[in-house]
Amino acid sequence: MQIDLIIENASVFNSFLKTFERKNIAIAGGKFYYISAEDLQPLQPKETVDASGQYVIPGLIDIHMHIESSMIPPSLFSGAALSYGVTTVVADAHEITNVFGLEGMEAFLEEDTALDIYYAIPSSVPSTTPELETTGGFIGVAEVLNLLNNPRVIALGEAMNFKGITSEPDSLIRQILRETQIKKPFLPLEGHVPRVSGVDLAKFMYAGITADHTHQSPESIYEKISNGMFLEFQKKSILPENMAVIEKHNFYEYVAIITDDIMADDLLDGHLDANVRAAIAAGMPIEQAIYCTTYTPARRMGFQDRGAIVAGFKADFILLDDLATLEINAVYKNGKLVHTKGAAIAYPNEKPAYPEHFYDSIHCRALTPGDLRIPVTTTDATVCCNVIQIQQVGTFTEPVQREVTVKDGYLDWENSGLALIVVMERYGKNGNIGFGLVENALTEKGAVATTWAHDHHNLMVMGTDAEDMLAAQHELLSLHGGYIVVQDGNILGSCPLPIGGILSDVPVQTLGRQLHAVRSAMVALGYRNSNEIMSFSTLSLPVSPAIKITDYGMMDVHTHATIPLIAREK
Structure with missing residues (x-):
């Protein structure tokens, strides 16, 4: 076995103990090979990095986001996200799909990126019905079934039509939810469930929806999680009173930190890493904040190959100079260095080739x-x-x-x-x-x-x-x-x-x-x-x-x- 890289003398995050341990990491073929306190030099690596005084955490995973909110295409977004330690995203491309329909989604899927971009099927195009809002594109049952055949499509994007979900059994969104569960019964079904509680919440869950990412309160957090819903926290829900509820009830297994929407000007200052810092500032312990941006999101989306630093997983990781501030020294994707502190954002040599229209x-x-x-x-x-x-x-x-x-x-x-x-x-x-x-x-x-x-x-x-x-x-x-x-x-x-x-x-x-x-x-x-x-x-x-x-x-x-x-x- 040829070892490509060894990271020595680092404080390595153990996702299963939720603590840091002094370890050495061997990487081969883009995956973690061996993590141990032992000297790994006998493995004869091609390269060795001395990480004394540094911390190693898994690459961040953002499982609910819209690339279009950054207002740049996937190929440009890739370098920006990687510079902030984000190595995997699950994108709901319902913005480009509302404009161009399936053609817009396919254009995104065709772009080559260093960042791993998986997709959730836009389930609400339009968000209500064509009788209430005019869109350029339309996603119906046929389009959903078509997209389910793509291996990079791993979830159904946020179901949003409140009336269609709660009151209209034969609405388009209910048809999409039913057909998706028949075709892919283990596919995560994401929801848009703002200010919904009681029997209406039950109706969302009865339709198959198992996650929500909208604005939360202490009361909604307790009700939704205690009823079995997974919650994804965007910036506006990362508040001290909300973090206190998660801590009090030890809800960490049932939450992930996400971005949802990061505008182009905000992207100059951070991405998912900024929300991790916000969660820590709001009272979430550092180890739990890392856990909720690496392992719980990976588990929610069914990833079996990332989210932790263990043998066999993809070697996506971040070297931190300072744990308290999450100051990034270097970012590795598939065991390869893709960004270092102070370096410019990497962009492709050519702009994406979209149709003239x-x-x-x-x-x-x-x-x-x-x-x-x-x-x-x-x-x-x-x-x-x-x-x-x-x-x-x-x-x-x-x-x-x-x-x-x-x-x-x-x-x-x-x-x-x-x-x-x-x-x-x-x-x-x-x-x-x-x-x-x-x-x-x-x-x-x-x-x-x-x-x-x-x-x-x-x-x-x-x-x-x-x-x-x-x-x-x-x-x-x-x-x-x-x-x-x-x-x-x-x-x-x-x-x-x-x-x-x-x-x-x-x-x-x-x-x-x-x-x-x-x-x-x-x-x-x-x-x-x-x-x-x-x-x-x-x-x-x-x-x-x-x-x-x-x-x-x-x-x-x-x-x-x-x-x-x-x-x-x-």
């Missing part, structure tokens, strides 16, 4: 001033309007009603203290335009627009000034998609995303700076949220409580009932 996918008309004049059939001075109220933390919203002045027969929304939001169907299918009003959005004059609108990715523009809304929408069309912030006709921030209106092939450092400028411009206009970009982009997500908007208009997330802009006229 991937770069020309925004097919809606330019807004006109008349589009933003909302007529009201009343002689009264005000009307009562239904309004989307944004929260300062997370992506949940609440429905409220506000009185808005009527001027010359039109809604005087520009002087209401609210923002007008418009969602335009962008695929050239029906020309739908949905209208809504938003509270706690922009407090200054201006507008923000995007084609990165969860999950249907229609064109969305929101503003307090009609001229700025027109300027933002027109500029967005010229860029073939992205994010734009405008004030007084001037562009304050611009982030072009020409691939499907959701991706760019520029280096992540460039893209991150562009998105940061957009984020800063939104803050300057008064947007206040723990994640301004995500908050805005999910105003169009009709499966995230409690009121959202699509190209069909505002809707109640749980009932799917349409919510009219004008609640009542006096």
